[in-house]
Each structure stands twice: as C-alpha cells, then as structure tokens.
Amino acid sequence: MFELSQLRCFTTVAMELNFRRAAERLNMTQPPLSRQIQLLEHQLGVALFTRNTRSVTLTAAGRAFLVEAQSLLAHAGQAALTAQRVARGEAGALALGFVASAVYEFLPKVVSDARIGLPGIDIALHEMNTFEQQDALRARRIDLGIVRAPMQHPGIGCECLLREPFVLALPRQHPLASRDDLSVEALHGQPFILYAHSAWQPFNELLTGLFRASGVAPDIVQMLGSTLTILALVDVGMGLTLVPRGASRIRFENVAFRPIDLGPGIRSELYLIWREDNDNPALHTLLHAIRQTARALPA
Structure with a gap:
C-alpha cells in the first residue's frame, strides 16, 4: 500500500x-x-x-x-x-456528573464558560446524586463529579469548590417574612420541610445536627429529596425550609427567601471529585476552568 x-x-x-x-x-x-x-x-x-x-x-x-x-x-x-x-488538553470528550442543586447557579456558569473558553471539549452532563456519582466515578462512567459530600478514598482527587449560606424559604404572608434579623431559634415549633436523609444525606445531617445543637425543634411535616418539590410545598403554605442560596433563583409566586443566621460553619458545600489515574488531558483543562468559575462566583 x-x-x-x-x-x-x-x-x-x-x-x-x-x-x-x-x-x-x-x-x-x-x-x-x-x-x-x-x-x-x-x-x-x-x-x-x-x-x-x-x-x-x-x-x-x-x-x-x-x-x-x-x-x-x-x-x-x-x-x-x-x-x-x-x-494538549484542547480537545476531547468528558462525562461530568452533577447533583441537581448545582443547576441553579453553578453548573450553568460552568457550561457557559466552557462553551466559550473550551470549544474543542465535548462535555456530556449526567444528573446523579452524590452516591451515584461516587459509584460512577469508580466504574469510570464519569470523569468528574460535582457532589455535596467529600469523597476521601485513595486515588480520588477531591476539593471543595463552593461554600454558600443557606437561606430561609417561606410563604410571603408568613410573619417571619417581614423580619430581617432571623436566626435558627426562629424556626422552633415552625412547620418545616426537611431534605430526606435517603436523597440528601449531607443536608439532612447538617441541618438536624444544627437543630439538636441549638435546642431548636421545628415541626417536621415532610422530608423530601427534591428542592423543587420542597419549594412547591412552601408555595402552597405547607411549611418553611432551608435551601442553598443558589436555589433562590427558583421562582414561585408565594415563596420569599430571607437571609438567616445559622451560626459559623453552616454552609452548603459543593465538591469536585475525579480519578487521579485518569489520563485524559482534557480532564485537567476542565478542572482548571471549573476552579476559575468557582472563584468568580460571589462568596
């Protein structure tokens, strides 16, 4: 030939x-x-x-x-x-896993920045919860994951990308909606919709631990796994809830979002996880771009 x-x-x-x-x-x-x-x-x-x-x-x-x-x-x-x-990491394909709550603010910014700055890299998005992403990463079904809990395992890279405060979501006509000095004590006895442990273990354990440490006992009326569903119940007056600040981009006619002092260290966190033995050069290019996007977001 x-x-x-x-x-x-x-x-x-x-x-x-x-x-x-x-x-x-x-x-x-x-x-x-x-x-x-x-x-x-x-x-x-x-x-x-x-x-x-x-x-x-x-x-x-x-x-x-x-x-x-x-x-x-x-x-x-x-x-x-x-x-x-x-x-050189300028072209290629990557599979990126993400938790649903990342779509409210962080993930759209990542995708938008990547389309402009990394036009040669094709990013396939896969919505999964934190534990599904950890399994998918081990099985090499995804290259990167955006999760709610850190993954501390040999051979797995993990870093905190974003820490944001929780905000109180409540019906607009609720008496607390007019206050600007809210603290966790204001939630005592209030009908409250909590993230379910089965779907949102990091949030569930963080908030229930906060309530125990503060001596606060909200009236838990529902425990659910979807921020959208939780806010829909707030919209019809079923109760109050705490959501990451980014979720305040979701608009319901009867839902108000208010800042609340939950004390030091009570933050919603997003982590980035990846396999350290992944030899795809595009991985490190996207890692760098995601870190830049995270640094550009408001604290």
Missing part, C-alpha cells in the same frame, strides 16, 4: 506538471522523486502521468486519483492536528 510521502510527491508533481520544479518544492532531487512516482504507479497498477521529453500531463486515472489523494492528505493533516490538540 502506498504511503503519505508518496501522495505528497504525486500531488506536488500533479500541481507543477514538472518534475524539476516539484523536486525543488519538496526539497529533494529529481531521481528519487521519479522513483517514488514509478513505485506509486506500480502499486496502483495504473499510469498516473503521460511523460515525454517536452511535457508531463495527468492521465484520466491520474486526475481521478489527484482528487482522492488531496482528500487523504487533508484528512491525515487534520488527524495529526486533532491528536496534538487532544494531547
């Missing part, structure tokens, strides 16, 4: 229709160039040029082969560029 170097020799002669000029363009002498063309013709079993002492012309087979040879060389050049871009 012919080689790319033979195709380059052929296309150069075909464009110049002169062996001497073609040899000069290729930085080689004429005899080796002639041998390459002869070898190519022998491999193909057809004459590509009609030669005489005065001129060189392409045969019908040569004209047809020229079109294909130029296409092959273009594809080979593009393949080389693609491989080089992938090696």
Whole structure:
C-alpha cells in the first residue's frame, strides 16, 4: 500500500506538471522523486502521468486519483492536528456528573464558560446524586463529579469548590417574612420541610445536627429529596425550609427567601471529585476552568 510521502510527491508533481520544479518544492532531487512516482504507479497498477521529453500531463486515472489523494492528505493533516490538540488538553470528550442543586447557579456558569473558553471539549452532563456519582466515578462512567459530600478514598482527587449560606424559604404572608434579623431559634415549633436523609444525606445531617445543637425543634411535616418539590410545598403554605442560596433563583409566586443566621460553619458545600489515574488531558483543562468559575462566583 502506498504511503503519505508518496501522495505528497504525486500531488506536488500533479500541481507543477514538472518534475524539476516539484523536486525543488519538496526539497529533494529529481531521481528519487521519479522513483517514488514509478513505485506509486506500480502499486496502483495504473499510469498516473503521460511523460515525454517536452511535457508531463495527468492521465484520466491520474486526475481521478489527484482528487482522492488531496482528500487523504487533508484528512491525515487534520488527524495529526486533532491528536496534538487532544494531547494538549484542547480537545476531547468528558462525562461530568452533577447533583441537581448545582443547576441553579453553578453548573450553568460552568457550561457557559466552557462553551466559550473550551470549544474543542465535548462535555456530556449526567444528573446523579452524590452516591451515584461516587459509584460512577469508580466504574469510570464519569470523569468528574460535582457532589455535596467529600469523597476521601485513595486515588480520588477531591476539593471543595463552593461554600454558600443557606437561606430561609417561606410563604410571603408568613410573619417571619417581614423580619430581617432571623436566626435558627426562629424556626422552633415552625412547620418545616426537611431534605430526606435517603436523597440528601449531607443536608439532612447538617441541618438536624444544627437543630439538636441549638435546642431548636421545628415541626417536621415532610422530608423530601427534591428542592423543587420542597419549594412547591412552601408555595402552597405547607411549611418553611432551608435551601442553598443558589436555589433562590427558583421562582414561585408565594415563596420569599430571607437571609438567616445559622451560626459559623453552616454552609452548603459543593465538591469536585475525579480519578487521579485518569489520563485524559482534557480532564485537567476542565478542572482548571471549573476552579476559575468557582472563584468568580460571589462568596
């Protein structure tokens, strides 16, 4: 089978229709160039040029082969560029897992920034809870995960991306909606909708631990796994809830969001997890971009 170097020799002669000029363009002498063309013709079993002492012309087979040879060389050049871009982390494909609550503010910013700054990297998004992402990462079904709880395992990279306060979501007509000095004590005895332990273990344990430590006992009327569903119940007056500040972007007609002092260390956290043995160069490019996006968000 012919080689790319033979195709380059052929296309150069075909464009110049002169062996001497073609040899000069290729930085080689004429005899080796002639041998390459002869070898190519022998491999193909057809004459590509009609030669005489005065001129060189392409045969019908040569004209047809020229079109294909130029296409092959273009594809080979593009393949080389693609491989080089992938090696530099400028192109490739990644699977990114995320918890549902990340879509309110953080994830859309990540995706938007990546589309502008990393146009060569295709990002496939997969919505999963924290534990599903940890399993998917171990099984290499995702390359990166945005989760609510840290993953402390050998060979797993983990870092906190974002810490944001909780805000109180409550019906607009509720008496607490008009106060600007809210603290956790204000929740004592109030009908409260809590994140379910089965779906949101980090939030459930953080908030129930806060209530115990503060001596506060809200009246837990529901425990659910969806922020959207929880806020929908707040909207119809079923109770109050605490949600990450980013969830205040969700709009319901009858839901108000108010800042509340829950004490030091009570924050909603997002973590980034990845396998340290992942050899995809695009991974490190996206890691850097996600960190930049996180730093640009308000504290």
